[in-house]
Amino acid sequence: MKLVEKMLQGDKRSCAKLLSTVENDDKGAEKIIKEIYPKTGKAHVVGITGPPGAGKSTLTDKLVKNLRNKDKKIGIIAVDPTSPFTGGALLGDRIRMNDHALDPNVFIRSMGTRGYLGGLAKQTRNAVKVLDAYGCDYIFIETVGVGQSEVDIVKAADTVVMVMVPGLGDDIQSIKAGIMEIGDVFAINKSDLMGAERTATEIKMMLDLGPDMERRPPIVMVTANRNKNIDKLMDEIDNHLIYMEENGVLEKRRRDNFEDELINLVELEIKKLILKETESDGGIKKYAEKLLKRKIDPYTIRDEILEAINLK
Amino acid sequence: MSKPIRVLVAKPGLDGHDRGAKMIARSLRDAGMEVIYTGLRQSPEQIVAAAIQEDVDVIGMSILSGAHNHLFPKVIDLLKEQNAEDIIVIAGGVIPEEDIPVLKEKGIKAVYTPGTPTKDIIEYIKDNVKK
Numbered sequence: 214m215k216l217v218e219k220m221l222q223g224d225k226r227s228c229a230k231l232l233s234t235v236e237n238d239d240k241g242a243e244k245i246i247k248e249i250y251p252k253t254g255k256a257h258v259v260g261i262t263g264p265p266g267a268g269k270s271t272l273t274d275k276l277v278k279n280l281r282n283k284d285k286k287i288g289i290i291a292v293d294p295t296s297p298f299t300g301g302a303l304l305g306d307r308i309r310m311n312d313h314a315l316d317p318n319v320f321i322r323s324m325g326t327r328g329y330l331g332g333l334a335k336q337t338r339n340a341v342k343v344l345d346a347y348g349c350d351y352i353f354i355e356t357v358g359v360g361q362s363e364v365d366i367v368k369a370a371d372t373v374v375m376v377m378v379p380g381l382g383d384d385i386q387s388i389k390a391g392i393m394e395i396g397d398v399f400a401i402n403k404s405d406l407m408g409a410e411r412t413a414t415e416i417k418m419m420l421d422l423g424p425d426m427e428r429r430p431p432i433v434m435v436t437a438n439r440n441k442n443i444d445k446l447m448d449e450i451d452n453h454l455i456y457m458e459e460n461g462v463l464e465k466r467r468r469d470n471f472e473d474e475l476i477n478l479v480e481l482e483i484k485k486l487i488l489k490e491t492e493s494d495g496g497i498k499k500y501a502e503k504l505l506k507r508k509i510d511p512y513t514i515r516d517e518i519l520e521a522i523n524l525k
Numbered sequence: 526m527s528k529p530i531r532v533l534v535a536k537p538g539l540d541g542h543d544r545g546a547k548m549i550a551r552s553l554r555d556a557g558m559e560v561i562y563t564g565l566r567q568s569p570e571q572i573v574a575a576a577i578q579e580d581v582d583v584i585g586m587s588i589l590s591g592a593h594n595h596l597f598p599k600v601i602d603l604l605k606e607q608n609a610e611d612i613i614v615i616a617g618g619v620i621p622e623e624d625i626p627v628l629k630e631k632g633i634k635a636v637y638t639p640g641t642p643t644k645d646i647i648e649y650i651k652d653n654v655k656k
Binding site: 300314321322 | 528529550551553554555560562563571574575577578579580607609
C-alpha cells in the first residue's frame, strides 16, 4: 500500500489519510493495522485527562514545547465530544496548540467521540498505532473533558496525567470512585488561583487513605498559561515510564491493555453477527414481540439467538 | 456508519472578530459535520498545515479586516504546493462585491457576505463534498 510507505517515510498527508481511513472504515482500519503493527510499540503514550476547562489543551501545548526543545517527535490526538443528536462535533482543542502546526515533527489530529462514551473516540487506540508507526517518540491523548467515570484512557495510555483545578468541590469528590483513581501523575493546573493548595491537600489525603502503593503518584503544581513547572511535570511523566520499565510494570500494564483491546475487538464482531441474525426474518422485533406477549422469557430467547449464530 | 464531513473553520490574519466564524462553526456542527476550529490570527501556512493534518474536506475562512485579496489566494497557492487542491475552500466576511469574481477566479469556490443564511452554506458543502 502506497500510503503506508509514504507515511513511514514521514509524509504528513499520508499519515492524515491513514488516520481518516482508520477512523471511518473498519475494514480499511484492519488492513492498515495489519500492515503497520510490527512497527509499533516504540512511543510513550501519555493520556491527559481531567474536567472540562481544566486546561488540558494548554498544558499539552506546553508539554509539547518542552519536548520539542529536546528534539522529540510528537503526535497528539485530541478528542472532543460528538453530538448524540446530530452526529456533528466542534473540535476546538487545536486552538491552544496551533503554534505547532508548522513544526514538521509535531502531528495534531482532532477526533470526535462518535458515540463512544468512555472519554475517548472509538478508534483512538488504532490512531495511536498509526502515529506510533509514523515514528513519534511521545503520543499525547487528550480526552474529552471528563466527569466522574470516563476512565478508558487508563486502558489506552502508558501514563495518565490527571489535570485538576482548584474550586471544583469539597474533599468528598476526591474520595469517590472513578477518575481520581487512574492518575499516575497529578497536575494541579491554574495553581496561581486561590484554593490550589487545598486541592493538592485533598488529593494527598485521598492517596493517604488508599491502599499501600508501590509507587505514590506525584502531585505537581503547574500554571500552564505561564509555563510554570512544566519541566517538572514532564520529568514526572518520564519518571513514571522509567519506574514502570525498571519494575516490570510497563509490560504488565500493556499486556492488561491488550487483553482489554482483544475482548473489545471480538465483542464488536460478535455484535455484528448478532445484529445480522436479529435483523433477518422479522428481525429483533419478532423477539421483542414474544417478550411483550409474555410468551417466553428473555433468557430463553437469548439462547435461541446464540444457537442461531452457532455460539451455543 | 457514514463518514461525517470534516470542515476546518479558520480566521486568517490579524482581525480579532470571530463571532461570525463561531456562528458558522456551530451551524455546521448542528448539520452533523465535524468542525475543527483553529482560533484567531492564523497564518495561511498554519491553516493549510492544520487542514492537511486534520484531513478535512472543506476549509471555511472568515476575514473582516479587508486583507482577503491577499490571504485567501495565499491559502489556495499553498494547498496547490502540497498537492491538496482537492480540499474545497470557501470564504466569508466583509468582502466588497467587486472582489468576489477575482477571488473565485483564484480558486475560492464560494464567497458569502453578511446576511447569508447558514442553510445556504450547509447545502453548498453537502452538495459539493464527494462521498
